[in-house]
Amino acid sequence: MLAIVSLVQGKRSQMRCRKCGEKAVINMRQHKLALCTAHFLDWVPEQVEHAIRRYDMFTHHDRLLVAVSGGKDSLSLWDILQRLGYSADGLYIGLGIDGGVSYSVNSFEYARSFAQEHDLKLHVVDIPAEYGESIQAIAMRTHRGHYKPCSVCGLTKRHAMNRIARQYNYSVLLTGHNLDDEAAILFGNTINWLGPYLIHQSPVLEADKPGLVRKVKPLCRMYEREMAAYALLRGISYIHDECPFAKDSTSIYHKELLNKLESDRPGAKLNFYLSFLRARRDGLFSSSIDDQAEFLHACPECGQPTSAPGLCAFCRMFVQVEDRPDSGQLMDHDHTQLEK
Numbered sequence: 482m483l484a485i486v487s488l489v490q491g492k493r494s495q496m497r498c499r500k501c502g503e504k505a506v507i508n509m510r511q512h513k514l515a516l517c518t519a520h521f522l523d524w525v526p527e528q529v530e531h532a533i534r535r536y537d538m539f540t541h542h543d544r545l546l547v548a549v550s551g552g553k554d555s556l557s558l559w560d561i562l563q564r565l566g567y568s569a570d571g572l573y574i575g576l577g578i579d580g581g582v583s584y585s586v587n588s589f590e591y592a593r594s595f596a597q598e599h600d601l602k603l604h605v606v607d608i609p610a611e612y613g614e615s616i617q618a619i620a621m622r623t624h625r626g627h628y629k630p631c632s633v634c635g636l637t638k639r640h641a642m643n644r645i646a647r648q649y650n651y652s653v654l655l656t657g658h659n660l661d662d663e664a665a666i667l668f669g670n671t672i673n674w675l676g677p678y679l680i681h682q683s684p685v686l687e688a689d690k691p692g693l694v695r696k697v698k699p700l701c702r703m704y705e706r707e708m709a710a711y712a713l714l715r716g717i718s719y720i721h722d723e724c725p726f727a728k729d730s731t732s733i734y735h736k737e738l739l740n741k742l743e744s745d746r747p748g749a750k751l752n753f754y755l756s757f758l759r760a761r762r763d764g765l766f767s768s769s770i771d772d773q774a775e776f777l778h779a780c781p782e783c784g785q786p787t788s789a790p791g792l793c794a795f796c797r798m799f800v801q802v803e804d805r806p807d808s809g810q811l812m813d814h815d816h817t818q819l820e821k
């Protein structure tokens with residue numbers, strides 16, 4: 482309860498719900514909106530539905546697959562979809578991450594029990610069982626993850642998400658990226674002027690090439706704080722630990738910087754992201770040449786689309802015996818990799 486109360490900023494005791502006048506549990510300064518529990522729990526799905534329609538993400542006729550990590554965002558997204566009347570299956574990817582906190586074992590348990598409790602179908606991919614190695618082991622072996630396994634992990638997750646979505650004929654894959662995630666990614670892409678990443682950062686990644694599944698981020702306008710409050714107030718159990726490898730990561734640092742900005746200028750994070758989307762819609766990148774996505778072919782090993790000559794970046798990881806000078810670079814030729 483303490484945690485809920487502390488979500489309210491400012492003069493807590495005086496804060497009243499804008500809709501009913503009851504005591505507010507959350508004040509969203511960027512929206513100049515304070516709400517009580519009941520109205521906040523109605524407001525969140527309304528906002529998500531608004532984003533789904535605004536960005537033309539999907540309809541009730543689509544076959545939806547939600548990537549669930551066991552964290553607050555993806556489990557809340559699954560919950561919201563149900564409340565909005567969408568039927569969606571889940572996908573959990575077991576990465577074999579331990580980090581002294583049994584991270585994968587525990588996060589799977591949250592995803593599994595949510596699915597069981599709500600009688601939902603959950604696909605499970607077990608990377609160590611399927612490929613014989615955990616993310617950590619692959620990272621140790623390849624230059625790509627020499628210092629941290631995050632890049633190996635990101636590539637592996639995108640590969641598995643696309644593979645399972647195609648294999649089971651889902652038309653749309655949903656992830657729980659929230660506004661703080663998107664703003665931090667955008668910030669990182671901007672300060673490095675990563676053109677192809679900027680072109681592709683979007684609430685919707687179209688399945689515009691054969692073999693690619695449509696990917697959407699229905700929480701892209703929701704603050705992380707709002708999602709934490711939603712999970713808490715809905716009684717959703719989720720893994721509170723961050724991935725042990727994410728500590729001190731650049732994206733967390735960028736999130737902290739943006740939060741400093743936000744605390745002085747409420748709405749700055751949202752404005753940063755939405756202004757970017759508007760600028761892109763108005764043609765900011767229209768003259769850029771997106772040569773990364775142009776020539777995709779099927780990887781001879783796994784059949785997933787790639788623009789790399791020969792094997793896709795994921796399969797290259799498994800034939801890599803030694804550090805290779807090109808394999809650790811930020812950019813690679815795998816189209817499914819472009820976003821982050």
Ligand code: AMP
Pocket residue numbers: 547548549550554555572573574575576638655656657658662
């Ligand atoms: P992250 O990359 O950890 O910030 O997670 C972003 C989104 O990717 C989550 O909200 C999930 O939708 C998805 N995701 C992350 N990890 C997993 C996982 N192990 N299994 C399935 N989906 C995941």
Ligand code: FES
Pocket residue numbers: 576630631632634635724725726727
């Ligand atoms: Fe992938 Fe941490 S390295 S979740």
Ligand code: ZN
Pocket residue numbers: 498499500501502503516517518519520
């Ligand atoms: Zn109210």
Ligand code: ZN
Pocket residue numbers: 780781782783784785792793794795796797
């Ligand atoms: Zn491949």
